[in-house]
Each structure stands twice: as C-alpha cells, then as structure tokens.
Amino acid sequence: MPQDITPRPAGGRSVLVVEDEPLIAMELEMMLDQRGYRVLGPVGVLETALLLLQDAWPDVAILDLNLHGQLATPIVERLRALDTPFIIASADASVTHGETIFADHAEWIAKPIDEDLLMAALHRAAP
Known part of the structure; x- marks a missing residue:
C-alpha cells in the first residue's frame, strides 16, 4: 500500500479527471476520493470535458492526452x-514533451500511474 505523502486537502480541492479508459478513470477517482479530493468527472470524451469546463472551475486537472484518438489540446x-494547473497522465509516446501547449505549466506522469508520484504532483500543482 502506498504511503500517504501529502496531507488531505483542506476543503476537498476539486480535481477534474479526463481519462478515456474506464478502469484507469475508476482507479484515479478512488485514489483521489480516498485522499479527500472532490472529483469532477471522470470524463472520457473531449466534448464532454469542454462542456463540464463551461460551468466548473476545478482547482487542478489530471488528463490523458489521447481521448479516443483526439488530442486533448482544446481542454489544455x-x-x-482558467489559469488551472494540470497534470498529464499519458502513455502516449507519440506526443512529445517539447510541444509547448502541453509542456507549459504541466507535469507528466507516465502510465501505469504510480499513486505516490501522482499525489506529489497534485501537491506541487495545487498546494
């Protein structure tokens, strides 16, 4: 069992989860919920995420870059x-770290997701 390296967020910070693989989305939701975060989503479709962002302003987001073959560029x-920090959780090697739209103000977490690394990244993104 991973060690809890970050404190429970005060007031239950909100995290938008954008992930198109249902099992990974459920795993992320459970991880975040156990740590006291409020999860927005998870959503796995580009258009749905954009609709959610019309009415919601998350404290931070975790997103996969490839959503059923569509790049998450409009979400980014x-x-x-919104000046919302985000963490990229992706196994998509076809998108390079050097692309400005993805690299600016974003931390990368490789899949499969290591819970300790993700929690540390969340703490850095939205202390």
Whole structure:
C-alpha cells in the first residue's frame, strides 16, 4: 500500500479527471476520493470535458492526452485560460514533451500511474 505523502486537502480541492479508459478513470477517482479530493468527472470524451469546463472551475486537472484518438489540446487551452494547473497522465509516446501547449505549466506522469508520484504532483500543482 502506498504511503500517504501529502496531507488531505483542506476543503476537498476539486480535481477534474479526463481519462478515456474506464478502469484507469475508476482507479484515479478512488485514489483521489480516498485522499479527500472532490472529483469532477471522470470524463472520457473531449466534448464532454469542454462542456463540464463551461460551468466548473476545478482547482487542478489530471488528463490523458489521447481521448479516443483526439488530442486533448482544446481542454489544455481551456484550462490555461482558467489559469488551472494540470497534470498529464499519458502513455502516449507519440506526443512529445517539447510541444509547448502541453509542456507549459504541466507535469507528466507516465502510465501505469504510480499513486505516490501522482499525489506529489497534485501537491506541487495545487498546494
């Protein structure tokens, strides 16, 4: 069992989870819920995530870059417009770390997701 390296967030910070693989989305939701975060989503479709971001302003987001073959670029642009930090959780090697839209203000977590690394990244993104 992973060690809890970050304190429970005060007030239950909200985390938008954008992940198109249902099992990974459920795992992320459970991890975050156990640590006291409020989960928005999870959502696995680009358009659904954008609709959610019309009415919600998460404290931080975790997103996969490839959603059923679509790049999450519009979500990244919306998060940046909201000044919302985000963490990229992706196994997609076809998208390089050097692409500015993804690299600016984003930390990368490789899949399979290590819970300790994810929690540390969340703590850095939204202390």
